Amino acid sequence: MIQLYNTLTKKKEEFVPMQPGKVRMYVxxxxxxxYIHIGNARSAIAFDTIRRYLEYRGYQVKYVSNFTDVDDKIIKASQELDLPVTAVTEKFIQAFYEDTDALNVKRADLNPRVMDNMDDIIAFVGTLVDKGYAYESAGDVYxxxxxxxxxxxLSGQAVDDLEQGASARIDAADQAKKEDPLDFAIWKAAKPGEIAWDSPYGKGRPGWHIECSVMSTKYLGDTIDIHGGGQDLxxxxxxxxxxxxxxxxxKKFANYWMHNGFVTIGEEDEKMSKSLGNFVTVRDLRHQVDPQIIRFFMATTQYRRPIRYTSANLQEARTNLARIQTAASNIDYRLKDAQDGELDPQVQLEFQQHEAAFQQAMDDxxxxxxxxxxxYELVKQLNIYAEQAQVTTATLQYLRTGFAKIVAVFGIELKAAEILDTEVEEQIEQRNAARQNKDFALSDQIRDQLKEQGIILEDTPQGTRWKRE
Structure with a gap:
């Protein structure tokens, strides 16, 4: 039974999706x-890990995450770069995919964009006006x-306190347009030179908050199971x-609200953000550090907790990830001299006990x-079995497959055992013998097998040379 902390109710609740076996999730x-910084990546990795665990537990997850491709910051960037808004957004959408792919974040089933849903946004605004929940004022809609x-x-704040905060944030010109300081814009009148769309209220563009309401209800339905994002949202x-x-x-918008913790930096544990200028981009970091290490560093902290970004913490993640990869490599190596035989029932029982403990931890x-x-307990089990004098293929494959399935929840892909130089030379000798015997089928087979393992052969007058891809 999975229990999750619901920000709306401020307590852990049993997770019961609306449709058995299916989850509708919007992040x-x-x-x-x-470019995204590692604070942005924290949210992508946290909810990817949650998605992966739900799938590991047998749920079919429909995962939607939007791109905000029209916004004050985007308009400012387009002016600074002297590029159309669409050119700016396309550039950074592709950069987002490149960075998150490198971190082994599974792509969403759908990444809707604001510009592609403008008619739906304008219609949504119109419905709120018709129902009396919104009003037009000088081209804006609040x-x-x-x-x-x-x-x-959701935020646990009293309306009067929120009103005082809103009054302190807005200027006199904005205040003059509003009936109440607490009201917020869902449609903004266009300023000269800005990208804009026609609407019943004049040319303008959506407010930030309306976008996700429209895209969540459009692509997942009026009520969804899980809505996620960073704590700052x-x-x-x-x-x-x-x-x-x-x-x-x-109708109720979302049954469960989930929010991930921040990435902090420095002695004061300051929140990492672009506005503070204290950020490290994923693009820069992944060219310095194996992206799998970055992924492991972030995925193995409980999603609601803050993560402190330091070189020491990255190094610890590097060491622990190497332990995991080495355990899998040890199992792969023993497959070379494994005996035929049945799955060892004691090994199976111990693995199942570890798997149950893993599920108990993640269900919480x-x-x-x-x-x-x-x-890490599974790492010990794999290493102990790999060191035994006699091992069976069935047991090794059972351990390898089960271990890979569990660590995949954290986005870890186990590396295949690297073929040794001596083994490459041995197979080249076998291939040379096959060619001399005019057994070209076997010769081609050996070449293809080596290529699958990243070994490229080059036949020269001086003999066969090889290199790794």
């Missing part, structure tokens, strides 16, 4: 105006936050999403730290 994606009776529930973004969506549909709000502790 807020990036605003694509720059949502009446106080009209939504549960406003503030609890208020106002997710709070506003709930207000907009439930006002329009009259996806506790990756306790989960990876079980992985």
């Amino acid at each position: 807020c994606g990036p605003t694509v105006y720059n 949502y009446r936050a106080r009209k939504f009776k549960n406003y503030g529930q 609890e208020f106002p973004h997710h709070e506003n999403e709930i207000a907009q969506s439930e006002a329009k549909t009259g 709000d996806f506790n990756a730290q306790n989960g990876v502790a079980v992985v």
Whole structure:
């Protein structure tokens, strides 16, 4: 039984999806105006790990994560780079895919973009106006936050406190347009030279919060199982999403709200962010450090906890990941001299006990730290068995397959055992003998097998040379 912490209710709850065996999950994606930093990557990795574990437990997950491709920051970037907004967003969407692919983050089933859903956004705004939840003012459209009776529930804040905070943040010109300081824009009138779309309220573009309400309900339905994002999105973004969506549909927007912790940096554990200028981009870091290490470093901390980014913590992740890879390599190596025989029942029982402990840890709000502790126990089991004088192929394959399935939850791909130089030379000798005997089928077979292992052969007048890809 999976239990997860629901930000909406402030407690752990049993996870019961609306449809047995199926999960509808929406995670807020990036605003694509720059390369992602490792704080952004934390959210992508955290929810990818959660998705992977749900799939490991047998759920069919439909995973949607948006791209915000029109926004004040994007417009500013387009002006600074002297590029159209669409050129800026396309550049950084492709960069996002390159960076997250390197981190072995599975791509979402769908990455909807704001510009592709503009008609739906304008219609959504219109429905809120018709229902009296929103009003037009000088080309802008605002949502009446106080009209939504549960406003503030997600972030745990009283409406009066929120009003005081809003009053301190807005200037006189914006205040003059609003009925209440708490109201927020769901449609913004275009400024000269900005990208804009026609609407019943004049040329403009969406407010940030309306986008996810539209794309979540459009692609996953009025009510979803899980909505996720970083802790910084609890208020106002997710709070506003709930207000907009439930006002329009009259239904609960999401049954479970999940928020990942920040990445901190420095002695003061300062939150990493672009606005503070203290960030490290994934693009830069993955050219210095194996992306698998970055992934392992982030995936093995429980998603709600903060992660402290230091070189020492990265080095620890490097060491622990190497232990995991070495254990798998030890099993692969023993396959060379393994005997035929049945699966060892004692080995199977011990592995099953570890697997049950892994599931117990991860079922408790996806506790990756306790989960990876079980992985280290599995490493010991694999190493002990690999050191035995006699091993069976069936037992080795059982351990290898089961181990790979568990560590895949953390995005770890076990490397195939690297073929030794002496083994390459032996196979080249066999191939040369086959060619002399005019057994070209065997010669080609050996060449193809070596190529599958990353070994390229080159026949020269002086003999066969080889290199690794």
